[in-house]
Amino acid sequence: xxxxxxxxxxxxxxxxxxxxxxxFPFPRYKAYSMHVFHVPEIFSDEYQFWNPxxxxxxxxxxxxxxxxxxxxxxxxxxxxLYNKVAERVEIKSGNxxxxxxxxxxxxxxxxxxxxxLLDNLLRFSETGNQFFTDKMSKHAIHACxxxxxxIDELSVS
Numbered sequence: 001x002x003x004x005x006x007x008x009x010x011x012x013x014x015x016x017x018x019x020x021x022x023x024f025p026f027p028r029y030k031a032y033s034m035h036v037f038h039v040p041e042i043f044s045d046e047y048q049f050w051n052p053x054x055x056x057x058x059x060x061x062x063x064x065x066x067x068x069x070x071x072x073x074x075x076x077x078x079x080x081l082y083n084k085v086a087e088r089v090e091i092k093s094g095n096x097x098x099x100x101x102x103x104x105x106x107x108x109x110x111x112x113x114x115x116x117l118l119d120n121l122l123r124f125s126e127t128g129n130q131f132f133t134d135k136m137s138k139h140a141i142h143a144c145x146x147x148x149x150x151i152d153e154l155s156v157s
């Protein structure tokens with residue numbers, strides 16, 4: 001589990017153990033990074049290459065100076081989101097994962113998560129309709145601007 005101050009500021013999210021700084025709560029954003037096994041063997045045909053017809057993908061992945069700058073910015077956001085490990089947890093069952101995610105509920109509301117799956121690493125965070133939350137949890141940021149990934153959204157039912 002990672003807690004990002006930059007992500008918290010952008011998303012306006014607060015972790016339950018935020019500490020005030022100068023008398024104000026300092027928001028931190030939770031992102032999750034999990035080592036998983038046998039991904040290439042199980043999902044070999046599920047990897048998605050970026051969509052050359054999607055305007056945002058072109059902006060990020062084409063071979064232009066602007067796209068290289070966009071990828072550098074995404075990598076910077078990725079490292080800001082994932083550079084601080086707040087807690088290491090060994091997940092041994094699906095129920096343990098659900099418990100870690102508070103069964104997909106925060107403040108009495110069901111939550112959705114955006115994820116990217118690369119080889120043996122699953123990264124995800126809460127997503128939503130709010131502008132900064134949606135920007136912070138985009139697949140490219142979780143995937144550190146990798147071009148071929150498995151991406152989607154998940155929720156707990």
